[in-house]
Amino acid sequence: MEKQRMFINGEWVDAISKNTRTIINPYNQEIVAEAAEGDERDTKKAIEAARKAFDQGDWAETPAKERGEIVLKIAQLIRENNEELARLETFDTGKTLEESRADMDDIANVFLYFAGLADKEGGEVINSPFPDSDSKVVREPVGVCGQITPWNYPLLQAAWKIAPALAAGNTIIVKPSEITPLTTVKVFELMEEAGVPKGVANLVLGPGHNVGAELASNTDVDLISFTGGIETGKKIMQTASVNVKNIALELGGKNPNIVFADADFDTAVDQALNAVFFHAGQVCSAGSRLLVEDSIHDKFVEKLVERASRIKLGNGFDEDTESGPLISKEHRDKVESFVEIGKQEGAHLALGGKRPEDPQLQDGFFYLPTIFTGCTSDMKIVQEEVFGPVLTVEKFSTKEEAVSLANDTIYGLAGAVWSTDIEKAEFVAAKLRMGTVWINDFHPYFAQAPWGGYKQSGIGRELGRPGLEEYTETKHIFRNKKPEAINWFK
Template sequence: MLEGFADEILVGGRWRPGSGAVVETRSPATGEVLARLRGAGPADVDEAVRAGAAAAADPAWRDVPPHERARYLVRIADLIAERADDLAALQTADTGKSINETRALVASAQGTFRYFAGALETLEDALTPPRGPYLTMSVHEPIGVVGAITPWNSPIASDAQKIAPALAAGNAVVLKPAEWTPLVSLALGRLICDAGLPPGLLSVLAGPGRIVGDAIVRHPGVGKVSFTGGTSTGRTIGAAAAEKIMPVSLELGGKSPTIVFPDADREQALAGLLFGIFSSSGQSCIAGSRVFVHASIYDEVLDELVARAGKLRVGPGTDPATQVAPMVAHAHRDKVAAMVDRAVADGARLRCGGRIPEGGEYAEGAYYLPTILDGVPNGAAICQEEIFGPVLVALPFEDEEDLVAQANDTVYGLACGIWTADYRRAWRVARRIDAGTVWINTYKQFSISTPFGGFKESGLGREKGREGIRAYMRQKSLYWGLDENPLPWAT
């Protein structure tokens, strides 16, 4: 068990055990229990939402000028910087991720709070052109209470991308972290309390999504839900939101294509393909899990990919040399392994990996070797279903028309990577691919200032960027009459 970790959740400004079932979190590297805590139940959700509504309506928060509200965000960012090492180590313990990645995620969270503090300082409403003897204005106001539901694959960064703009907009936030990985989200909650945020504006409710998440989505006091996770859950949330006539932001699954043209810089492309699928152990919504290589170079590119994938360092996240860390849980690892086994049984050719490593440090962990498959058409299940693991499927293409047709032949539309030296071709193909983000001669690079989201079943709405604050606000129009004469209709 982690020393010094209290078994409490944050409910409406109070740290206490929840009223729900026990949440147990285990180390993906060793299988040992890290912490047990009493999770939230529906009654805790109700308390958190009511406390959040009261805190958001309190003049002590409601009437704080934007530049003063921004100071809270800066203080939070400063505390994240002070506690960065501890936060990264906690996230590595809880998620299994490599320490290098969790340090980057903590830095991302810090940068997110700083960015939205700066954006809030300069955010403006508008005087709109009048069409008569009146002055017209467009203003934005807080929604009230926002539900934020975040995934297990990048907790602190995802938490920050929802909490920071929602607080900047003047809301209260009820955060539901993933059941498997609640520890760093709870630590972030304590940090935010230490930064002096008024009580009640943030709750952190650990527990299962089917209970806690569902209660948040359906609570009449929640005015918006922002969700990052699987498409099937997103569809359920969308249906519940439709019943409430409530706005939602949904960042969902992906089956992202990466594309290699014959004129690509070979070294850059190979490094980008490996990073795009095998970093984070493939547990990323934007993982480049389908690679399309031009037929003229297909065999040599694939052979080199296989050779390099076999040399990637698989090990515990605590080792800075590790490139492929354990997966988040044994149950998830086994699900990924079963998908690969089924694909091979259905005719896919296994080029490397496809098994659980044995012995030594791998014995107790949720490890799976980097895996590359080919020999299947794009319509095969392994090419269409999100695997969320270190599994790459390779496919050849003949020309741009063939490529675009195959790349877009999926229910998803989250991301894409293109490797080519021809800027005209890059522009042409990028505009034809159905994806919310397209990387050209790079992959998995992010900026908090650049909006992010998906097409089709990959999601609805956008996060990040200056408009990321507006996504947590309601727009209102004001008309100021300037005519001293009464309205002619009534005279």
């Protein structure tokens, strides 16, 4: 079995400690790889390499068009290696191969988008109020960027960070989740092939409590970008204050899916299933809160339960599998604890709430699609992110009540509204305190549109032009064409 190694200062290396971690397939706990397990020492080496490459190298001064060409080459190599990457992603996460293939297409598109945007952000000339002068605003790279990515979309989330950072001229240290490193390692191989200079892109494998903590606390790191849980995000934010780092945080959501009585019923039911049970609910934008107008509530729930009960769980490599396992035993334990809390809070368990009994699924970390009805906004299962195949259902009577319920959490990542009354849908969309709102749809995203949240869902944006701007600093340059003495002091 080939060991997955780290990439530091242009070389593939083992951890200084020689420690390794076993990577398993969550479908059956089969060992699929062995990976180097780095710590603070490896992280410091990577930071040192990135710092030197930024301060003494040519990457930041390389013409933006040339940087864009390298990012474009990465996109092309991802497309050429789509199938291998997709298979690695399914081994890593347990998701279906069909979903992994779609992820790779999206990832290539992200690199393609930022490759094209690299030389389009040259700054602007602004009018100076002073005579005989000119004034311009330029954008420059932030510097050394630490990037910490999650396990649910290992390479997609890495792409959202790597592509704009490189396009803008930064140097990077990437720390993928220690349990899902395979596709990130492979893409670093492709980045090396594409011609990313030595020290510009570095990869450190290992747990967050030492690798991630070092990235956040090290004063040679200028920016920290993190996607993951809210409590970890808060710790990173506090630690990053040591040198007032730039921070970009995406910390999940408790996303409302609002269905009015005049919505296309069958489509709304179908999309409600996809919103919460896609990838076993392990999606930051999952529609885990379903708000249904009271006049159609019972009919809607009945149909939803019937459809959800037929979801096919299984091996991500099987064509008929619709949903794979949860990522780990620890995460399934967390989901199960939330389900028990829901029962104790008085929510009605309409479906699921247990592990599947199918003998073929006993070796994996599976959990049945679960639906709670009779939920209220004061319940913990309504307020907190479960990050699993668990749906809570609430009733509402008016659009104002729907908005009030939808906004009643600490999160503000995404939400959706379903109605054939576009004026009503637009009213609700305008009132929702969320970074993305879908009308008569759920989940679509693309590289051109910014992604991020309000409130405690995070700080900053990924994707779109704002996603590139996160990796730049704004500088104002003023030139006096006819300098002369002021003689203020006699």
